[in-house]
Amino acid sequence: MAGLSAMQHPYVSVEGVTRAYPGHVVFRDLWFGVNRGEFVCLVGHSGCGKTTVLNILAGLDAPDAGGVIVDGQEIRGPSLDRAVIFQGHALMPWMTAEQNVVFALSCRHPRWGKARLRDAAREALDKVGLGQAADRRPAMLSGGMKQRVGIARALALDPKMLLMDEPFSALDALTRSALQDEVARLVAEANQTAFMITHDVDEAILLADRILLMTNGPDARIAETVVNTLAKPRNRATLHKLPGYHALRDHILEFLLTRSRTLAGTRPPGWDPTSPPEVRPAEAPLPVAAQ
Structure with a gap:
């Protein structure tokens, strides 16, 4: 729990979660937290287990190892919360x-x-x-x-937590953009704790306070956490004009295009799954140690 202690007892605590099938580990030893009122996005390629992570948070699936604590209680099944x-x-x-x-x-x-x-x-x-x-x-x-x-x-x-499984992916670009802005507004007004999975980098940048980057499957892991320092409120039409936007977007794209594949199935020497590297590409040059 060393990595989560810095978050001062997050509202949602994913602790050592693993999901596997015979001969196939989807992901292994996931550790992350979501603070109350925080919006967290999980980004990764198809097949890395993003929807499975969300289903475990929803109580619709169960991990093979580890557990999820929400507001001090371990998830045992679905809940209207x-x-x-x-x-x-x-x-x-x-x-x-x-x-x-x-x-x-x-x-x-x-x-x-x-x-x-x-x-x-x-x-x-x-x-x-x-x-x-x-x-x-x-x-x-x-x-x-x-x-x-x-x-x-x-x-x-x-609800105490809002979970979103790529809810805009089937919509046309204009409708998707309008709904993204709408969700950003509604979640902010309600101070809603939210967790969302997405393939859309700009969607994650628009909505998230933190973005979790997941390696390719099988045997996927969360390689790093990106802190979104872009000023709020944000909207899709002007997102690209915000200072730091391009550094943030380039960092996430570089991970998805290159490092998500090269880091897949690996555990670097000294890797601590409870504390994946945290980077702030909108504020500072990318640290070499982030890998």
């Missing part, structure tokens, strides 16, 4: 947008009456700009609108 936004909208097609949110709220607040549930659902849809579409079923909504309903449903639960 950890809301998930999936790649697909995962809406029930026979329900309206409002009814989809009401259903989730009724699970969270079984004692609430119909009027209170409906009002809370409408409020959540208003926050994502869909108040006028509350009575539409998913078939009547665009892809971006469906994802907005999914975001409204997750945030309406007032």
Whole structure:
């Protein structure tokens, strides 16, 4: 726990987590933390186990070794305290947008009456700009609108942690950009603890306070943690103009294009999995020791 102690007891503590199948180790001995109110992104190539990490955090999968502590309690299964936004909208097609949110709220607040549930659902849809579409079923909504309903449903639960599995990857560029800005705003307003996996470097730079860089699978590991020092609030249209943006982006791309492959399956001499190197490429030259 040496590496996590510096974070002063993070709200989420991933401790020595390993996931393997017969003859195949997906990832090994992952250690990282997420502080309360922090937005952390995990970046890596397909096959390194990013979605598996998120599923373990959600309680939908279990590690073969290690564990995850959230707010002092070890994860033993799914919980409404950890809301998930999936790649697909995962809406029930026979329900309206409002009814989809009401259903989730009724699970969270079984004692609430119909009027209170409906009002809370409408409020959540208003926050994502869909108040006028509350009575539409998913078939009547665009892809971006469906994802907005999914975001409204997750945030309406007032979760302790928001988990996102590349929720914008199937959307067109303009819709994706708009929703990224929307999520950045909503998470900031709620001081929401968030964890997201993504292939999109600019998405990670826009949203994250810290970016975890994962080597290629099999036997993947978190090679380093990049601290995002770009000023907030950020938006996609002006992100590239922020001082330090290009150094940060180049560092992440260099890792994905080169070091994620060359470091895969290796453990350098003296490697401490509880304390992967932390770099701040937006503030200083890249340290050679970061590898």
